[in-house]
Amino acid sequence: xxxxGVVVLAFVSACYHPSYRDCDIACSEPAACPSxxxxxxxxxxxxxxxxxxxxxxxxxxPDVDTSCWPMAVTNFDxxxxxxxxxxxxxxxxxxxxxxxxxxxxxxxxxxxxxxTYCLRHVVSMHVASGFPITVVGSNPLIIVSDNDIVTEDTIxxxxxxxPRSNSCTARPGxxxxxxxxxxxxxxxxxxxxxxxxxxxxxxPGGTAIGTAMLxxxxxGCPGADGGVGGATAGGVGGYGGGAVxxxxxxSIGIEATVIVAGGGGRPGALxxxxxxxxxxxxxxxxAILLEAPMIGVSPAGKLCAPGGGGGQGGLAxxxxxxxxxxxxxxxxxxGTGGSCGPGGFGSIDAATPxxxxxAxxxxxxxxxxxxxxxxxxxxHASSTPTLNGVVLPAPQ
Numbered sequence: 001x002x003x004x005g006v007v008v009l010a011f012v013s014a015c016y017h018p019s020y021r022d023c024d025i026a027c028s029e030p031a032a033c034p035s036x037x038x039x040x041x042x043x044x045x046x047x048x049x050x051x052x053x054x055x056x057x058x059x060x061x062p063d064v065d066t067s068c069w070p071m072a073v074t075n076f077d078x079x080x081x082x083x084x085x086x087x088x089x090x091x092x093x094x095x096x097x098x099x100x101x102x103x104x105x106x107x108x109x110x111x112x113x114x115x116t117y118c119l120r121h122v123v124s125m126h127v128a129s130g131f132p133i134t135v136v137g138s139n140p141l142i143i144v145s146d147n148d149i150v151t152e153d154t155i156x157x158x159x160x161x162x163p164r165s166n167s168c169t170a171r172p173g174x175x176x177x178x179x180x181x182x183x184x185x186x187x188x189x190x191x192x193x194x195x196x197x198x199x200x201x202x203x204p205g206g207t208a209i210g211t212a213m214l215x216x217x218x219x220g221c222p223g224a225d226g227g228v229g230g231a232t233a234g235g236v237g238g239y240g241g242g243a244v245x246x247x248x249x250x251s252i253g254i255e256a257t258v259i260v261a262g263g264g265g266r267p268g269a270l271x272x273x274x275x276x277x278x279x280x281x282x283x284x285x286x287a288i289l290l291e292a293p294m295i296g297v298s299p300a301g302k303l304c305a306p307g308g309g310g311g312q313g314g315l316a317x318x319x320x321x322x323x324x325x326x327x328x329x330x331x332x333x334x335g336t337g338g339s340c341g342p343g344g345f346g347s348i349d350a351a352t353p354x355x356x357x358x359a360x361x362x363x364x365x366x367x368x369x370x371x372x373x374x375x376x377x378x379x380h381a382s383s384t385p386t387l388n389g390v391v392l393p394a395p396q
Contacts, residue, residue, distance in 0.1 A: 023052035070249055071382050073291055074215045076112055076119055076142055087146055090124040093131035103137030115216045117142050127151040127256070138162040140217040140243035149252045157242030159263030159283060159308065159325050160219055168221035170206030173197065173234060173278035173367055179227030180278050181313055181357035182237050184344060184370030185262060187220040187284035188393060192344035194281060195313060195357030195367025197227060205354055205370045212396035214289040214378045219243045223281025226268045229314055229366055230275025238263030238308040238323065241286025241375050248292040254301035254389065260286030262307040262346055262372035264323030267335050268314030276366040279311030279335060279357060282323050282346045285375025293382040301389035304329035307372025310343030310357045311335045314366045323369060329390045334371055340364055344371030350393035
C-alpha cells in the first residue's frame with residue numbers, strides 16, 4: 001500500500017494577489033494574455049518568459065491564497081467561501097458494495113467559469129479493497145479532500161452518457177446501400193476515420209479537444225453513428241469516457257485502477273434488399289486529473305483512459321460484432337467477424353490516434369466505425385509524483 005510521510009503544511013495569513021502559473025492559461029494570439037505574460041505561440045500558452053512544454057512550469061507564482069489551500073488548484077476555488085461547499089463526512093466505501101456517485105445529483109452541482117461540475121468536499125477519502133466506486137451522470141466529477149485520498153479498489157467512470165460538446169466533431173458515416181462507418185471520438189488526439197462505404201466515401205475522425213492541464217475538465221467525445229444503409233440505421237456510436245478530478249491537501253495514493261474508458265461502437269446491420277449500415281465509432285477516453293502536494297501510484301495502481309473500439313459494419317451474411325469497451329489499461333479492439341468492414345481499435349497510447357475502420361465492399365459489407373482516441377491524464381503535485389504503476393496514456 002502506498003503511504004507517505006507526515007506532511008507539515010504552513011498556512012500563512014496573507015492578502016490575495018492575483019498572479020498566474022506559467023503555461024496554465026490558453027491563448028490564441030500574442031496579446032491574449034494577462035498583464036505581464038505573453039503567448040508562447042508554439043504551445044498556445046501564456047508565459048512570463050520561458051518556453052512552455054506539456055508539463056507544469058513552476059517559475060511563476062500560482063494564483064492562489066495559500067491560507068486556505070497549500071497549492072494552486074484547477075477548476076474550483078477553495079478560497080471563495082460564498083461558493084465553495086463545506087466539507088461533508090468522509091467517503092469510505094468499506095462494507096458498501098454498491099457505492100455509486102451520480103454527478104447529476106443537484107446537491108453536488110458546482111459552477112466554475114462557464115462549466116458545471118459535481119463537486120464533493122470531504123474530510124477524507126478511502127476506496128476500500130473489495131468495495132469499488134462507479135461514477136454515473138453527465139457532469140465531470142471533482143472530489144476535494146482535506147486529508148489523504150487512498151484508493152485500494154477501482155473507480156470507474158467509463159462510457160458516460162454526457163451531452164455532446166460543441167467541440168466534438170465526429171460525424172456519422174455516409175448513407176449508402178453499403179454505408180460508411182461512423183467516426184471515432186476525439187480527445188487527446190483524433191479519433192479514427194470511419195471505414196469507407198462500398199463506393200469509397202468515408203468520414204474523418206473527430207478532432208482532438210481539451211487542454212493538457214485539463215482546465216476546464218471535460219469528458220471524451222462520443223463516437224458517431226454508422227451510416228444508414230438503405231433504410232437500416234447504422235450502429236450507435238460509443239459514449240466518451242467520463243472526467244474525474246481528485247484533489248487532496250495532503251496526499252493521493254493510487255493502489256488500484258482509476259479508469260475512464262470510451263465506449264465501444266455498436267455494429268451495423270443487414271436490412272432489406274441487402275442494404276447494410278455502417279458500424280458506430282468508438283468513444284474517446286476521458287480525463288483524469290490528480291492534484292496534491294504528494295501523488296503516488298503503487299505497483300498495483302493504474303490510471304487509464306483508453307478509447308473504445310469501433311463497431312463492425314453490417315454484413316451480407318452473418319451478424320456484425322460490436323467494438324469493445326476496455327476494462328483494463330489496454331487498447332480496446334474493434335468489432336470483427338472476418339476481414340470485411342472491421343471496426344478500428346480504441347487507442348490508449350499518447351502518440352497513436354484511434355484506429356481507422358475497415359472499408360466496406362458493395363454487396364458484401366459496410367464500413368466499420370473508427371476507434372476512439374486516447375483520453376488525457378494530468379498530475380499536478382508540489383513534488384515529483386512517484387509512479388510505480390501504470391499510467392496510460394502518459395501524463396501531460
